[in-house]
Amino acid sequence: MRLSQMFFVSLREVPAEAELVSHKLLLRACFIRKLAAGVYTYLPLAWRSLLKIIGIVREEMNKSGAQEVLMPFIHPAELWQETGRWDEYGDLLMKLQDRQGRWFCLGPTHEEPITDLARQLIKSYRQLPINLYQIATKFRDELRPRGGLIRAREFIMKDAYSFDRNEEGLEQSFEAMRQAYIRIFRRCGLPFIIVEAEAGAIGGTENLEFMVIAENGEDRLLRCSKCGYAANRERAERRKPKGFEEVVNSRREGENLKKVITPNQRTVEEVSAFLKVKPSQLVKTLIYVADGEIVAAMVRGDHELNEAKLARLLGKKVAMADAATIENLTNAPVGFSGPLGLKDKGVKLLADYDIAFMRDFVVGANEADAHLVNVNWGRDFPIDQFADLRFAEQGDGCPKCEGNLEIHNAIEVGHIFKLGTRYSEPMKATFVDEDGKEKFFLMGCYGIGISRILSTIVEVSHDEDGIIFPISIAPFEGWVLPIENEGELMEVAERIYADLKSANVETVIDDRDERAGVKFKDMDLVGVPIQIVVGRTVRERSEVEIRLRRDRSNPTYVPIDKVVETVCQLKRQLFAELLPDEN
RNA sequence: CGGGGCGUAGCGCAGCUUGGUUAGCGCGCGUGAAUUGGGAUCACGAGGUCCCCGGUUCAAAUCCGGGCGCCCCGACCA
Numbered sequence: 001m002r003l004s005q006m007f008f009v010s011l012r013e014v015p016a017e018a019e020l021v022s023h024k025l026l027l028r029a030c031f032i033r034k035l036a037a038g039v040y041t042y043l044p045l046a047w048r049s050l051l052k053i054i055g056i057v058r059e060e061m062n063k064s065g066a067q068e069v070l071m072p073f074i075h076p077a078e079l080w081q082e083t084g085r086w087d088e089y090g091d092l093l094m095k096l097q098d099r100q101g102r103w104f105c106l107g108p109t110h111e112e113p114i115t116d117l118a119r120q121l122i123k124s125y126r127q128l129p130i131n132l133y134q135i136a137t138k139f140r141d142e143l144r145p146r147g148g149l150i151r152a153r154e155f156i157m158k159d160a161y162s163f164d165r166n167e168e169g170l171e172q173s174f175e176a177m178r179q180a181y182i183r184i185f186r187r188c189g190l191p192f193i194i195v196e197a198e199a200g201a202i203g204g205t206e207n208l209e210f211m212v213i214a215e216n217g218e219d220r221l222l223r224c225s226k227c228g229y230a231a232n233r234e235r236a237e238r239r240k241p242k243g244f245e246e247v248v249n250s251r252r253e254g255e256n257l258k259k260v261i262t263p264n265q266r267t268v269e270e271v272s273a274f275l276k277v278k279p280s281q282l283v284k285t286l287i288y289v290a291d292g293e294i295v296a297a298m299v300r301g302d303h304e305l306n307e308a309k310l311a312r313l314l315g316k317k318v319a320m321a322d323a324a325t326i327e328n329l330t331n332a333p334v335g336f337s338g339p340l341g342l343k344d345k346g347v348k349l350l351a352d353y354d355i356a357f358m359r360d361f362v363v364g365a366n367e368a369d370a371h372l373v374n375v376n377w378g379r380d381f382p383i384d385q386f387a388d389l390r391f392a393e394q395g396d397g398c399p400k401c402e403g404n405l406e407i408h409n410a411i412e413v414g415h416i417f418k419l420g421t422r423y424s425e426p427m428k429a430t431f432v433d434e435d436g437k438e439k440f441f442l443m444g445c446y447g448i449g450i451s452r453i454l455s456t457i458v459e460v461s462h463d464e465d466g467i468i469f470p471i472s473i474a475p476f477e478g479w480v481l482p483i484e485n486e487g488e489l490m491e492v493a494e495r496i497y498a499d500l501k502s503a504n505v506e507t508v509i510d511d512r513d514e515r516a517g518v519k520f521k522d523m524d525l526v527g528v529p530i531q532i533v534v535g536r537t538v539r540e541r542s543e544v545e546i547r548l549r550r551d552r553s554n555p556t557y558v559p560i561d562k563v564v565e566t567v568c569q570l571k572r573q574l575f576a577e578l579l580p581d582e583n
Numbered sequence: 584c585g586g587g588g589c590g591u592a593g594c595g596c597a598g599c600u601u602g603g604u605u606a607g608c609g610c611g612c613g614u615g616a617a618u619u620g621g622g623a624u625c626a627c628g629a630g631g632u633c634c635c636c637g638g639u640u641c642a643a644a645u646c647c648g649g650g651c652g653c654c655c656c657g658a659c660c661a
Contacts, residue, residue: 009611011593012595013595036652268661269660284660284661286660320659320660515619517620535620
């Protein structure tokens with residue numbers, strides 16, 4: 001490609017809309033252009049990179065036995081009403097009407113249409129297992145799109161759906177995807193880690209997220225530096241704190257219980273400021289309803305209750321009690337709940353491990369505008385069970401070993417789920433099994449954020465001058481930069497450019513009538529991995545400078561007739577680094 | 584959805600408080616000169632519905648009302 005002819009307009013100054021590095025660089029290097037909030041045009045450079053990512057994904061998916069399809073971007077409402085997600089999915093679902101007034105939505109994911117397809121066409125266990133995937137545009141009307149391609153409303157995603165007869169089959173399908181994903185992300189040059197994740201609203205059992213640790217990631221994960229245990233923040237467990245047993249079994253005295261008036265002080269921040277104590281001296285009492293049963297969950301004032309942990313502990317779905325329920329139970333408005341007296345009302349009292357260590361703490365008085373101080377558990381109220389109830393934090397004990405957890409920000413680039421019958425059941429998607437019985441499909445779903453991979457690469461692989469692409473997804477592999485725009489140097493550059501193209505190296509030549517400085521800046525900004533500078537060394541000693549974008553300050557000089565050979569060798573080497581076990 | 588900020592040339596911004604020349608500056612863009620190893624330099628030039636609609640006024644980028652768009656922070660935290 002001749003740069004003089006390419007649709008390429010680099011920006012020297014950063015558009016004000018960009019905050020994240022990847023967003024800034026993709027805008028400056030002329031990869032993307034915004035059309036509306038969270039909606040971007042992929043310009044030639046970005047599209048070339050995306051096609052490479054798509055190529056890798058397609059290759060590995062096909063290799064795993066999955067088959068590619070392409071489903072509609074627009075879905076009839078009825079399909080989503082069948083699974084209840086027309087309403088459940090909330091405002092993320094972009095709804096629209098056709099001229100007849102019929103409702104549709106833009107597909108944010110494709111469980112419904114794929115399950116519809118399966119129930120129509122798969123009748124027998126003999127057709128199973130099957131895994132169908134597509135690479136397509138999705139739309140989610142995000143509350144707040146941000147970070148350019150990292151969290152766009154319209155984005156490109158690979159989504160796959162597996163159908164199996166039984167658990168063993170699902171397990172195999174799931175494992176095949178896990179392996180495929182590992183290869184895909186390796187080939188993309190992404191330093192990912194796999195974490196356990198919470199099933200959440202999608203339902204299903206096991207699910208794994210493929211995360212890339214990045215300063216600006218929106219997700220949080222915890223990882224044990226010792227044994228490698230990793231889980232996202234929703235899911236991460238922690239072991240009982242050291243000394244827990246001793247504290248629980250020891251008798252404890254304390255100061256005298258006292259009621260204090262706290263007019264209109266409801267939140268932890270307000271109460272602790274008002275009483276001039278640290279938030280960690282407060283105990284939050286959170287009233288939940290679990291399948292009709294009322295439970296009180298207590299966490300330290302500076303901690304955050306993890307509802308998923310509560311739900312798992314109880315084995316039930318949980319929801320925060322509404323104001324009426326709380327007022328009815330405690331005889332006090334929301335904000336003044338406390339554990340005292342709840343036991344007598346048949347409420348189960350659960351407390352996070354950390355509560356065990358607290359004494360003379362502050363709780364709500366179950367009375368408007370009042371709190372109790374110098375409260376001690378055991379003495380003033382009983383606790384039915386101590387458990388891990390809060391979100392794990394930096395420094396918490398690893399649940400699998402003696403190590404400690406570290407917290408990281410991360411970007412989720414892939415997610416694989418075992419769905420089970422979450423969709424096949426409500427949509428009555430069945431097949432006839434070998435035993436002649438009609439059974440629901442056991443489904444799995446597997447997503448990869450294609451456009452997000454591009455921005456994630458930029459986010460984790462750049463320097464002050466621009467992007468540093470891995471060769472597998474760089475828009476080009478080589479970049480020829482003639483220092484002068486005419487004469488001998490230009491002729492040499494042209495010859496190298498032509499030879500590289502013949503040697504199947506995807507190459508750009510910067511033949512623009514620009515100063516050398518401008519060319520260097522643009523070359524580094526775009527971040528193509530192999531840089532070929534045709535400059536004064538050609539005249540001095542018939543040598544061309546070849547260097548890697550990631551290691552610019554360490555060039556090698558090779559005779560003109562060795563350039564193609566050297567570049568080809570570098571190219572092979574760079575590809576080999578991405579899958580070291582195979583070369 | 585709540586809070587904060589912004590909208591003036593392709594990009595980055597000033598001007599607005601206190602209404603009043605022809606609406607400025609830097610970069611970019613065009614032509615030419617010179618130059619050619621890291622976004623130099625010089626000359627000339629083009630480029631604006633001051634987000635939109637309405638109001639106040641002799642007069643609005645500027646004041647008032649409404650709308651739209653964008654960015655940032657926060658969202659059952661008891």
